[in-house]
Amino acid sequence: MADTIFQVSDLRVDVPDMTRKPLFGAAPRLEILKGVSFDIARGTVLGIVGGSGSGKTTLGRTLVRLVEPSAGRLLFDGQDITHLSDADMRALRPRIQMIFQDPMSSLNPRLTVGRTIAAPLGAGAGDPRVKAALEQVGLPAAFARRYPHELSGGQRQRVGIARAIAMRPDFILADEIVSGLDVSSQAQVLMLLEQLVVELGLTLVFISHDLSVIRRLCSRVIVLRSGEIVEDAATADLFERPQHAYTRELLDAIPIPDPSVRW
Amino acid sequence: MLDGRGLIRRRAGARLWLSGLWLALFVLAAVLAPLISPQDPLAQDLMLERLPPAWMAGSEPGYWLGTDSLGRDVLTRIIYGAQVALAVALVAGLATCLIGSALGLVAGFYRGWADRIISRIVDIWMAFPPVLFAILLIAVLGTGLSSVILAIVIIDWTRFCRVVRAETLNQSKMDYVHSAKVAGFTRLRTLLSEILPNVLPTIVALLTLEMGIAIIVEAILSFVNLSISTDQSTWGGMIAEGRTSIHQAWWVLVFPLIALFFTVLSFAQFGEGLRERFDPVLR
Amino acid sequence: MSGFLEIRGLSARLAGTGQRLLRSVDISLPAGSVRGLVGESGAGKSMIGKAVLGVLPKAVEIVEGEILLDEQDLLKVPPAERRRLIGAKAALIPQDPLTALNPSRRIGPQITDRLVDILGWEKARAASRALEVLVEVSIPEPERVMRLYPHELSGGMRQRILIASAFAAEPKLIVADEPTTALDVTVQKQILKLISQLQARHGTALLFVTHDLGVVSKVCDTLSVLYAGKVVEDTTVQRFFAAPQHPYSQALLAATPRHTDPAASLQPVPQAVIDAAMAEVAADDAAWRPQGGAHG
Ligand SMILES: Nc1ncnc2c1ncn2[C@@H]1O[C@H](COP(=O)(O)OP(=O)(O)OP(=O)(O)O)[C@@H](O)[C@H]1O
Ligand SMILES: Nc1ncnc2c1ncn2[C@@H]1O[C@H](COP(=O)(O)OP(=O)(O)OP(=O)(O)O)[C@@H](O)[C@H]1O
Ligand SMILES: [Mg+2]
Ligand SMILES: [Mg+2]
Numbered sequence: 001m002a003d004t005i006f007q008v009s010d011l012r013v014d015v016p017d018m019t020r021k022p023l024f025g026a027a028p029r030l031e032i033l034k035g036v037s038f039d040i041a042r043g044t045v046l047g048i049v050g051g052s053g054s055g056k057t058t059l060g061r062t063l064v065r066l067v068e069p070s071a072g073r074l075l076f077d078g079q080d081i082t083h084l085s086d087a088d089m090r091a092l093r094p095r096i097q098m099i100f101q102d103p104m105s106s107l108n109p110r111l112t113v114g115r116t117i118a119a120p121l122g123a124g125a126g127d128p129r130v131k132a133a134l135e136q137v138g139l140p141a142a143f144a145r146r147y148p149h150e151l152s153g154g155q156r157q158r159v160g161i162a163r164a165i166a167m168r169p170d171f172i173l174a175d176e177i178v179s180g181l182d183v184s185s186q187a188q189v190l191m192l193l194e195q196l197v198v199e200l201g202l203t204l205v206f207i208s209h210d211l212s213v214i215r216r217l218c219s220r221v222i223v224l225r226s227g228e229i230v231e232d233a234a235t236a237d238l239f240e241r242p243q244h245a246y247t248r249e250l251l252d253a254i255p256i257p258d259p260s261v262r263w
Numbered sequence: 264m265l266d267g268r269g270l271i272r273r274r275a276g277a278r279l280w281l282s283g284l285w286l287a288l289f290v291l292a293a294v295l296a297p298l299i300s301p302q303d304p305l306a307q308d309l310m311l312e313r314l315p316p317a318w319m320a321g322s323e324p325g326y327w328l329g330t331d332s333l334g335r336d337v338l339t340r341i342i343y344g345a346q347v348a349l350a351v352a353l354v355a356g357l358a359t360c361l362i363g364s365a366l367g368l369v370a371g372f373y374r375g376w377a378d379r380i381i382s383r384i385v386d387i388w389m390a391f392p393p394v395l396f397a398i399l400l401i402a403v404l405g406t407g408l409s410s411v412i413l414a415i416v417i418i419d420w421t422r423f424c425r426v427v428r429a430e431t432l433n434q435s436k437m438d439y440v441h442s443a444k445v446a447g448f449t450r451l452r453t454l455l456s457e458i459l460p461n462v463l464p465t466i467v468a469l470l471t472l473e474m475g476i477a478i479i480v481e482a483i484l485s486f487v488n489l490s491i492s493t494d495q496s497t498w499g500g501m502i503a504e505g506r507t508s509i510h511q512a513w514w515v516l517v518f519p520l521i522a523l524f525f526t527v528l529s530f531a532q533f534g535e536g537l538r539e540r541f542d543p544v545l546r
Numbered sequence: 547m548s549g550f551l552e553i554r555g556l557s558a559r560l561a562g563t564g565q566r567l568l569r570s571v572d573i574s575l576p577a578g579s580v581r582g583l584v585g586e587s588g589a590g591k592s593m594i595g596k597a598v599l600g601v602l603p604k605a606v607e608i609v610e611g612e613i614l615l616d617e618q619d620l621l622k623v624p625p626a627e628r629r630r631l632i633g634a635k636a637a638l639i640p641q642d643p644l645t646a647l648n649p650s651r652r653i654g655p656q657i658t659d660r661l662v663d664i665l666g667w668e669k670a671r672a673a674s675r676a677l678e679v680l681v682e683v684s685i686p687e688p689e690r691v692m693r694l695y696p697h698e699l700s701g702g703m704r705q706r707i708l709i710a711s712a713f714a715a716e717p718k719l720i721v722a723d724e725p726t727t728a729l730d731v732t733v734q735k736q737i738l739k740l741i742s743q744l745q746a747r748h749g750t751a752l753l754f755v756t757h758d759l760g761v762v763s764k765v766c767d768t769l770s771v772l773y774a775g776k777v778v779e780d781t782t783v784q785r786f787f788a789a790p791q792h793p794y795s796q797a798l799l800a801a802t803p804r805h806t807d808p809a810a811s812l813q814p815v816p817q818a819v820i821d822a823a824m825a826e827v828a829a830d831d832a833a834w835r836p837q838g839g840a841h842g
Contacts, residue, residue, distance in 0.1 A: 019693045051510045051685070051730045052702025086450070101701045101728065104642035105484035106438035109544050110460040119456070149603065153724065154587025154757075155642040167446075176701065178726040180758045182502050182586045183801045184815040190346030191814075209730040212803035226633070253731035255760030257739075257802050259783050261733065263764050429650065435696045436649045545604070 004075075005171060005203045006040040011072035013055075013062055013227075032058045034050075034227040035072065042170075045197060045204040047214040049250065050224030056207045057101060060173045063205065065089055065252045070101070076171075094120075097169040101176045103156035105159045107148040111141065114144030117163045131164035134159075138188045142173065154181045161189060166195065190217055211254055215239055223247050281537030284531035295346040301325055302336035304343040304496050309334055313512040322456055329514040331504060337515060340496035340521050347497045348526065350400030350408065351481040356474035362416065363423025364466050370424070371431025372454050381424065388421045391445045396405050397480065423469055430462050442478055447496040464542045475527035482523055498523045548578040548617070548808065550751040551719055555610030557834075558593060558602070558775075567593055567606060568775040569830060577718065578749040579744075581781045582762040582783070584798070586815075592641055593775075595721040595814065598753070599638045600628055633664045634720040636756060637712040641755075643704035649694040654692030657711045662807065665715055668669030679710035682744075684736055701728040709737060716748055723755045738765050759802045771795045774827045793819045 014029040032055050040046050048056050061067040063074070065081060074082045076092065082093075083122035100106035107116055114125030117133055131141040137158040148156055157180045164172050174193075178186045190213065196202040208214055212233070214221060222239045223231040223246065231244045242248045255263060283414040290300065293501040302325065311334035349485045370454065397414050404410035434440065443453040478498075485499025498519040505516025539545055558568040568590050575581050579682065583591050598601045598613055600620065602727040604707050612621045615635060615657060620628050640646040647656060656766040657679070667675070680688035696718045712720055719788035726734040727754075729820070742765055745752050755765055762769060762783060771779040779792040790796045 015698075019690050049730070052706070052728070052733050054730075057700060060440075064445055066444060076638065086444075090447050090449070092788040094443060096445070097443075100442060101646040102438055102642060105644040106442050107456055108439040108443075108461070110455075110542075112543075117546050119450075149544055150605070152588040152590075152592060158587075163442075163446075165747075176728060180757070181725060182584075183759075183798065184813075185320075185561070185587050186757075187801060189815045209728075209734070210803075211731065214805065215465045222740040250731055254737070255731075255758065255764045255785070256804065257759040257763050259763040259787050263739075263762075433649045436695075438644070 003042045004039045005042040005077060007073070007075040008039070009037045009073045010073065011037070011059075011062060012033045012056055012186065013067055014070045028178040029070075032067075033062065036224075036227070036229050037072075038229065038232060040203060040205065040221060042203050043197060043201045044220065045193075045206055045218045047218030048158050048205060048207045048224060049209065049211065049214060049221060051246075052222045056224055056228040057175055058084055058227075060098065060175050060205065060207055064096050064173055066098070070088070074218070080203065094167055095169065095170040096173075097164040098173040099160045099164045099175060099177050103153060103160050103180065104148065107156060111147075113146050113151070115157050116159065116168050117144070117149075120163065120167055127211055132242070133162035136165065137162045137181055138185055138191055142171050154185060157181060158185070168200065168204070169206075172204045173205045173207070176209065178208070178209060178213055186213065193217070202248050211239075211251065223250070274542070276536075278532050279290060282532035285525055285529040286533055289345055289529070290349060290403065291316075291340045293349040296342045296346055300336075300342050301327065305341045307333045307335055313508070313515075316514050328518050329512065331494070331501070332508050332512065332517045335496075337518055340501055341498070341519055343496045344498040344501060344519060344522070345526075347408065347481065347495065348478045348523075349468040351477045352474035352530070353410060354410045354495055355419075355477040355481075357446050358412070358416045359419045359477070360423055360466065360470045363420035364427045364462075364506050366420070367376050367424040367427025368454060368459070368462065372435055372458060373450070378428075382411055382428070385421045385424050388418075389425075392482075397479050397484065397489075398489060401484065402431055411481050412477075414484075419473060419476065422473070426430040427462060427466060428449055428466050431458060434458050441444060451541070464538050464545075467537055468534045471530045471537070475530035478523065478527055478530075480525040505517070548614070549579075550616055551575040551753065552612070553594070553598070554612040554614070554641060556594070556597065556613065557609045558590075558597065558606050559609055561605050562729045563606050567775050568597070568735060569773075569774070570611070570834070571775070571777055572780070573753075573770055573777070573834065575719075575753060579752050579768065580745060580752040580754055580766045582754045582764060582766035582769040583753060583772060584759065584769065589772040590775040591772055592723050594772075595723050595753065595755060596636060598721055599636060600736065601638070602757065607723050612655075634719055637715060637717040637720065639708050639720065639722040640714045641723040641727040643708055644699065646708060647704060649696055652693055652705055653699070656693075657707070657714055660711065661715055675714055675788075676710075679706075679714045682713070682740055683707075683710045684733065685710070702733060703732065705729060706733070706737065709741070714746055717750065718748075719751045719753070721753045721755075722744075724757065725754075726756075726758075726761065734761070741765065745774065760778075771798070773823050776827055776830060778823065778826075794823045804829040805822040838841065 010026055011033055012035050014031040016027035018027055036059065038114055048059065058067060062069050066255045067083055073080065081089065105194045112125060114130050118125050118127050121127060121129060123129065125144055134143055136139050139155060139158055149158065157177060161169040179191055181189065188214050193204060194217065197204055206218055218235050221233060221235050222229055224245065225246055231238065231247050238247065242251060270348050286436065311330050312322045312332050313322060314326050314330040315321055316329045326336050330336055370378040398420050400414040400417060401410055404413060440453060440457060443457045482499030482502065485497040486503045501519040502516055509516050547626065553571055556568055559566045571594060573581065573593055577705060586785065593606065597608065608621060614626060615631065617635060620631065623631065653678060657676040658693040659670035661667045674822065676692065677688050680691060685691050685703060685706055709725055726737060727748040729737060738761065744750065756762060766783050768782050770777050771792065773794050779790065779795045786795065790799050797819045800816055801813050
């Protein structure tokens, strides 16, 4: 375990359940993550799959410290960041990026694409890095002047990706980033990410429902269910010899692109 | 063009230009009052009392909109009244906006104890009936232009605070705010460079509305004689005086009323128009 | 027989630059059938859906064409009447689940409002219907979820809320804009089966925008392939998967990943195919003269 970028042990997250809050006193806690542990090796791609509402996004948000863990430990590059203050965390921010699931709400509606990408770099919208990042995700450089609502869903998603890669981080958490793209753009984005992993030693956590993408991109896969890890295996093993019944169920539900194959 | 969308947009443009034109006239009149007024606003001449407007029989040249019961020129007094209205709209409107919006942004974004304190104060504030509150304040502060402005600010900042807080709260739940955090922005920078541009359209709409409201409040206070000394001309004061002679000289009441109505309406329309013209999301 | 939804020769462009976004689009959708709409990102799929529901952004103007909903041309009726027609007969499942929901209101009222306001249902009836549709899209603990705010839900749950809310009023036409992108495959399967069932039972016409040809092969009857705002292929699903005609369709099908075969998956559409398609579009534009439009 020499080169581990993230060490996660017994991570728990709970939120107050406001719908069950009694008139007086504190609301009961609702457990979303129930103690998950895993390591992420530097320069690899880890896939996270699991049902809707199983806690994938919450896990991702906890890794980038948008959600405060209620218990457990989170080490980034050997440093304990579990309860690091916002101010101390800021020093690490440029190295840890996240691409959000919902492209529209993760872009500021009243900033142009160029400013959205440039701001975290501390640059202006005309910075050459903005143009480069846009082109890397397959968008024309002229899109820098557009506002998010002037883009299609897939174009917005790619702006989110461009912003994260423009910062050249060590770690990216990608939450469901290719599901809104056509296969050709998907291929382009995946090739770009693969290239960053190989050439720059980027570490990627890739949350996705699309098992064919997971199979193509990830070296290891974690299967999450109701806030718990039910399977953690090398990708080839998972697809060839799924251990858990839930994993098999996931594999069976993939629609094969062929109208003659019954579902 | 099949669906008439262009038509709607053209009307929106007209809204901005018409209201802008009226407001420009209003500001010019206030600033240039001594230069453009045909008469002296305070000159009383009992020989000239209750002259009708220029196009009616018995009018006197140089008194376009007639005179009041003391023989003062109505047009001149409307122009001078614009000075008071403009001062109230600008100073009271901006001060209310600044205080209310700042507190609203802080409460909605930082939440916690700041929010609890601010929201509680707003709740208590809004429990007072505003007109009574105003009269009470004037009684304490004394009459005069600055007291009127102060009273408006003290009463109306809550309107901004509530709306801006709610909007900030909504915006804070959007992922772009989390995204700013991941990008390493400080809280203050997130508030100013990410959230503020999205709350700004709301603030502008409220501000122009508030400017109109400030003018009305001043007029009401003048009307009940709680605003400024009677020899300074104000629209509210003119309306109050005009009311007593409505049957003999309707023009003393009607023209300041028209000026008031169009100015207040133009402020509201101007705000809407600005939004339609400059908000990238609506454009 | 003409369809419940008939789009004929629909062209749209950007008001500012005059750039064409839709190029004489023809789409026919009989009642009770499902048409898939696929194509590259930015091709104009969402635009078509928005045009049908009358929610195009201001910057986009329709230059020519007809949109017949139940034999009435939506572009010829006055706006108020059009809104009423659309509200009563059609529903949209939008592409961005989070921005489509009001962040400061609970889920329950956001579903029932439409039923109460537009269809004039009683509150109690609307509430029980909302509960029913939430159960149908397999939202766990629906009573509790009705009292949550949008940001307290996962991405997939939000998407299911929007699906439920579209079906609640039992519209005759549903435009579903990538309705299952945020769903895991098991829920997706369940929801797609449900959509098929509901659609067959009520004779709903469904326009289904998606990137997933796997999904197309399971739920759609017919298919339109869109490239740069132009329908390059209009075919049945059987024929498409057996022998796609247009080079872009062929490339699309070839690029589609199959998880059973990790080697042969996910490649960009070859540049030659893109160039050829762009040339086709350009030739089309050169020959195009809008009828009665102010275009030069
Ligand atoms: N702030 C919150 N308050 C209450 N419940 C929450 C909150 N955030 C998340 N949850 C709940 O936690 C669970 C997990 O949510 P999460 O977004 O992590 O799921 P997910 O695995 O990303 O699902 P999807 O694939 O649908 O996006 C959901 O049941 C959700 O309702
Ligand atoms: N308001 C706007 N102003 C300018 N261009 C716009 C506007 N809205 C959309 N566009 C452009 O119109 C084209 C079609 O957009 P549309 O949303 O229909 O794409 P789409 O086929 O749904 O793509 P996706 O699969 O990525 O959602 C895109 O190229 C987009 O950039
Ligand atoms: Mg999620
Ligand atoms: Mg779209």
